[in-house]
Amino acid sequence: MSCDTRRDEWLAYALGAAEADERAALESHLASGCPACAGHLAEARAVVGHLPLALTPVAPPARVRDRLLARARGGAPAGGRVLALGREWGRSLAAAALAAAALLVVVVVPLGQRQSALADELAAQRTTIERLRAELGGAMQAVRLLESPRLELTLLASTGDSEAWGRLLRDEERRVWQLYAFALAPLPRGRTYELWLITADDRKIPAGIFDAGADGRASHRVSLAPAVGEVVATAVTDEPAGGSPQPTGSIRLVATL
Amino acid sequence: MVALAALAAGAARPAPKPGDDDAELVRRLGARDADALAALYDRHAGSVYAVCLRMLGDADAEEVVSDVFWQLWESPERFDPSRGTPGAFLTVLARSRAVDRLRTAGRRSRILDGGQSDVRELLHGEADGDPFAATADVELRRHVAGALADLDARQRRAIELSFYGALSHSEVAAALGAPLGTVKSWIRQGLVRLRESLAERYGAGARA
Numbered sequence: 001m002s003c004d005t006r007r008d009e010w011l012a013y014a015l016g017a018a019e020a021d022e023r024a025a026l027e028s029h030l031a032s033g034c035p036a037c038a039g040h041l042a043e044a045r046a047v048v049g050h051l052p053l054a055l056t057p058v059a060p061p062a063r064v065r066d067r068l069l070a071r072a073r074g075g076a077p078a079g080g081r082v083l084a085l086g087r088e089w090g091r092s093l094a095a096a097a098l099a100a101a102a103l104l105v106v107v108v109v110p111l112g113q114r115q116s117a118l119a120d121e122l123a124a125q126r127t128t129i130e131r132l133r134a135e136l137g138g139a140m141q142a143v144r145l146l147e148s149p150r151l152e153l154t155l156l157a158s159t160g161d162s163e164a165w166g167r168l169l170r171d172e173e174r175r176v177w178q179l180y181a182f183a184l185a186p187l188p189r190g191r192t193y194e195l196w197l198i199t200a201d202d203r204k205i206p207a208g209i210f211d212a213g214a215d216g217r218a219s220h221r222v223s224l225a226p227a228v229g230e231v232v233a234t235a236v237t238d239e240p241a242g243g244s245p246q247p248t249g250s251i252r253l254v255a256t257l
Numbered sequence: 258m259v260a261l262a263a264l265a266a267g268a269a270r271p272a273p274k275p276g277d278d279d280a281e282l283v284r285r286l287g288a289r290d291a292d293a294l295a296a297l298y299d300r301h302a303g304s305v306y307a308v309c310l311r312m313l314g315d316a317d318a319e320e321v322v323s324d325v326f327w328q329l330w331e332s333p334e335r336f337d338p339s340r341g342t343p344g345a346f347l348t349v350l351a352r353s354r355a356v357d358r359l360r361t362a363g364r365r366s367r368i369l370d371g372g373q374s375d376v377r378e379l380l381h382g383e384a385d386g387d388p389f390a391a392t393a394d395v396e397l398r399r400h401v402a403g404a405l406a407d408l409d410a411r412q413r414r415a416i417e418l419s420f421y422g423a424l425s426h427s428e429v430a431a432a433l434g435a436p437l438g439t440v441k442s443w444i445r446q447g448l449v450r451l452r453e454s455l456a457e458r459y460g461a462g463a464r465a
Contacts, residue, residue, distance in 0.1 A: 008445050011444075011445065011448040011452065012426065012444055012445060015419050016356075016419055016423060016425070017419040017425055017426045017441075017444050018426070019426060020425075043452070044452075045341075046341055047451055047452045048420065049341050049345040049346075049348070049349050050345065050401050051401070051405075051416070051417075051451075052307070052308045052348035052349070052351075052352065053304065053348070053398045053401040053402070054401045054404075054405045055304065055308060056307060057303025057304050057306070057307050058303055058306050060303075060306040060318075060319055060322050061319065064322050064323055065295075065298055065302065068298065068323055068327065069291060069294065069295055071327070072291045072327075072330050
């Protein structure tokens with residue numbers, strides 16, 4: 001067989017299509033020192049090496065690049081390569097040490113950071129849940145109030161030249177009151193608003209303290225004890241912080257029921 | 258044999274680009290320049306991954322991509338510029354690694370599960386735009402894709418099955434249900450035409 005004929009056989013060889021016996025025969029011939037076939041093989045490898053160029057490139061997931069470059073940047077010891085140690089056992093030892101160090105960096109440190117970050121995240125989520133639960137509770141109480149078959153609405157007016165006013169929703173069935181006040185003046189430090197129930201026998205019963213927001217709005221809820229009896233009027237006064245057992249300050253809002 | 262010298266010379270010549278070309282990037286790997294590795298990865302990882310996906314599942318394909326670039330990083334001296342471009346070196350190495358994996362695991366190449374050539378898409382204009390526009394060696398890629406698209410579909414399929422499926426002539430014949438002699442002819446004729454087409458390209462380049 002002339003070596004010109006073998007030229008095409010080397011193509012199949014380089015592709016990987018040659019059967020085992022054909023491969024062995026070609027390799028044995030090459031080993032005998034045929035310069036033409038050495039050239040054929042190089043040429044065939046170049047031809048076959050072009051095949052992948054026809055494939056449409058597909059970008060690998062970003063993590064492949066990230067890991068490769070992290071490994072390359074982290075794994076190169078300063079001042080030279082691990083291979084420079086020369087001896088096999090030295091290489092293995094150095095590689096093992098590097099691997100162990102890499103494991104510490106890659107696994108342990110991020111795990112610690114991750115755990116701490118997770119704890120922070122959990123605490124933040126718990127706070128959010130508590131806030132949402134409180135908001136939902138308030139909203140549900142307001143809804144139940146509106147659903148009451150015996151709902152009364154009373155407007156509270158300002159006693160002075162203030163523009164403050166209030167809206168009082170009274171669930172007479174469950175004896176729950178909900179006050180919404182608007183345009184209340186901000187109180188100086190050490191003062192607070194207090195709600196009063198005024199009974200037919202002119203007792204003034206304290207019904208809780210509340211503060212107005214920066215927007216002048218306030219919301220206050222109270223459940224009336226059965227002992228309170230019939231309430232004929234209500235008022236809001238400003239009192240020392242913590243409230244008073246009997247009204248001492250000026251009346252800010254008032255309404256008769 | 259007039260083709261050989263031109264082919265080898267052409268294959269050794271990286272795509273002309275301003276600034277750092279492939280050969281320069283590989284040289285910088287010897288100085289442990291990780292930026293050079295990043296640049297080579299950005300240029301060639303898509304081609305390497307495409308080869309791997311022809312043959313392996315996604316997870317194995319990713320590992321082979323990592324292995325191939327890691328080998329280039331660890332032993333850049335193994336890349337021989339006289340035997341082709343870094344892109345060809347990496348893809349052939351990837352194919353070889355993928356063959357090892359298939360044989361070790363006793364698995365079939367993915368291409369046997371019906372993967373068709375995307376050369377077909379190029380030929381029929383089904384691909385979106387020019388898939389090589391943003392890649393290194395863009396002209397060469399277009400040329401090779403065109404040369405393969407010009408082959409008889411059976412020739413192309415037989416070549417791809419052998420290369421990406423790690424199959425011998427007789428195994429390709431069994432896979433295609435075609436006579437052994439016919440399959441041998443398809444593969445030989447297809448590769449000879451590819452060789453001639455490449456020789457023409459590099460020969461023309463050498464004359465220019």
